[in-house]
Amino acid sequence: MKTLVLGLGNPILCDDSVGIRAAQEIGKKVNDPQVTVAETSAAGLSLLDSIVGYDRVIIIDAIQTEKGQAGQIYRMGTEDFSLTKHFSSPHQINLVTALELGKMLNLAMPQKITIFAVEAEDVTSFSEKCTPKVEQAIPEVVKMVLEELDA
């Protein structure tokens, strides 16, 4: 099963880098020719370009929810995301629309997409480090993704 682990985010925007940081750690620990680990700052339609051709995709990104606690980790399938206004970069279209577009155009879409989202505290300040609770969540989400890969 061709798998892509994709860390999304902005590496210089504080907690928005969490997906990228996690992917960097996962990349060091994965040694399977069927698994590609990548990072990107793309979103929406550009994301579609990245995931086409894989059977399974695991995405890691920052999220901000109304009542979430910084560092909290959520595991979701795409059906959980239809109402998100802010996924990675809201400028383009959200992930779910991108996926539906891919299906509509008969592109080789992955059969399984899992998203690990880390609740962010600060996604508006320029910084190369995350806030403490989010930093602490990085090894945790790495572990969860590695377990997901083994499943």
Add this chain to the structure above:
Amino acid sequence: MKKITIDPITRLEGHGKITIFLNEDGSVANTYLQIPELRGFEKFSEGRPAEDMPQITQRICGVCPEAHHMAATKALDDLFHVEPTSTARKLRELLYSAFYVTDHTTHFYILGAPDFVMGPDAHPAERNILGVIGKVGLELGGAVINTRKQNHWIIQTVGGRPIHPCFGLPGGVSRAINEEERAKIEEIARGSVEFGKVSLKVFDDVVLKNKTYLDMILSDAFTQKSYNMGLVDKNNKVNFYDGKVRVVGPDGKELCKYAPREYLEHIAERVEPWTYLKFPYLKKVGWKGFVDGKDSGVYRATPLSRLNAADGMATPLAQEEYEKMYSTLGGKPANFTLATHWARLVELLYAAERLLELSKDPEITSPNIRNIPTAKPDEGIGIVEAPRGTLTHHYITDEKGVIKKCNLIVGTTNNYAALFMSIKKAAADLIKPGVKITEGLLNRIEMAWRPYDPCMSCATHALPGQLPLEVTIYDAQGNEVKKLSQGI
């Protein structure tokens, strides 16, 4: 006084909040556009080597990294007092043209077209690219994806990395291209020219042949008579990569044409207490408030402004479309905000034609891609046209090239005052006493600002880091009824 809030604003980058205050009778008293975000980029860059700026600034936003990369690269040329080689200039413009093809395609089909193709009264769930493709057909949908994908390949190949090029250097670029790459770029460019023509035909079929839309484009509700800004080459034709900044008034007369080094003589920034964003305006005209007209220093920097500020397009097919556009709109300059979507497509075609021209240039595969700087750095200014408007990077460094001070005026910042006015005008013209406010009406107000394709993340980039947010509601007597705040 009733309060209506449109929040979140769909299909835009970052946060934005439009608040409309109504009178007792249901008419609009006032409208405010407020950006609560603060980013702190200038502070973040202090102490860093200026040569890192093309890499760093392109991270500000995932949408137009190439624009920041290019402006930063040109600022470095200026900072180190070095001219790029002829091949380097052409490679930079080639990459930049491919970028424009991707960016304008994305905006039109994903952000702008849904309003027109589906109609402003369509259900929000349909007012997106899926609805658009449902109407224009799967083949065109595939062409949208493909054009973007292929031009992204050009950016990656020429720029050295997907999305975030590692390409610009003071005096040149980091890699040359070979004949195999060049041939593929030429092939992609030809396809992109065809795609540009098709997109203009879509606009013609769906928008211009529909009287309701054409009337809306020409309506007073979406008209604004502000100054127009854009980069022009030595023939006063639109150029995205290089040239002088030309400003033309709503009456069509040139106000000024300046080189990057002179920008502070022409542009000042106004601070207003109700927002963290600063409003650039034309110094020579002066700040007269949020009003249009040739006595107000408010200006616009958008695809339409660029076409208004220039005397034409430098490539033949785009020039034909340029002439057709102005003939339909009743001459130059065109002050119809919604026509920005049309201008964007003319620019898309130009970018594709320019890409093709450059791909066939005999110098384009030359290995002579860099002049090594020898002078000491001190101050550098680089200006390009970002898709969203004129982008200025200004660095002041010590003699080792370490940033002491940095000022960026990004595309959307130029348009902030005009944006505010467009929304206010659309609100006042469309929300009237006794008229039921439906979702479609609210989307019409958003339609006033979507032509600007605003990127709010770029537009607010100053300290401090906390995120203050305040919502205030006043009754008809002006008494504060409720105040909610966070971080204050």
